[in-house]
Amino acid sequence: MPAAVLHCSCPDAETAARIARALVDERLAACVQALPGVTSTYRWQGEVQVDAETLLLVKTSYARIEALKSRIAELHPYELPELLVLEVIDGAPDYLAWLEAATTATASR
Template sequence: MPVRLVLSTCPDADTAARIARALVEERLAACVGALPGLVSTYRWQGRVEQAGEAQLLIKTRAGRLDALIARLAQLHPYELPEILAVEAGGLPAYLAWVAEQTCEEP
């Protein structure tokens, strides 16, 4: 089962925790890691900005990616949230666990 790693930044640890819990409870993600202390530098509306953020590392299966993206965009407070998905490989047993945890029916 193909697995995807989805990256998204959040404005703070509380928002990251709220989003992570919702995605796992709804079986859209098997696991979400939150890395606090990220400093992002980016151009927004013609200005270079810097902001402290928390980085989410979201693991899901490819078949749930579209639903996860839609829900993440709905939960996210940013006008234009970072939502990037990359194909992930790894330990077969872990990949199978991700697939099992993200089944639509438990």
């Protein structure tokens, strides 16, 4: 059962919470953690930018990745949101089973 963690930075805690709730409510993610206090330094439109952000760590099944990316793009205020998918190569079997169940329409846990 392939699983993934998607990184997505948000401009503030309110935006992060709104996106996290929607993803879990819609079963696109089993769990979303919001890490406040992230400072991002990046180049955008030819200029170096430094911004305070909240980082979302979105746990999901690979089967939901495309729908998840599409939904985040719809909900996100950034022109180009960070959507980095990291493959989970191993994990606690019970946790991975829960993750799979939580991202299907018939989940009961």
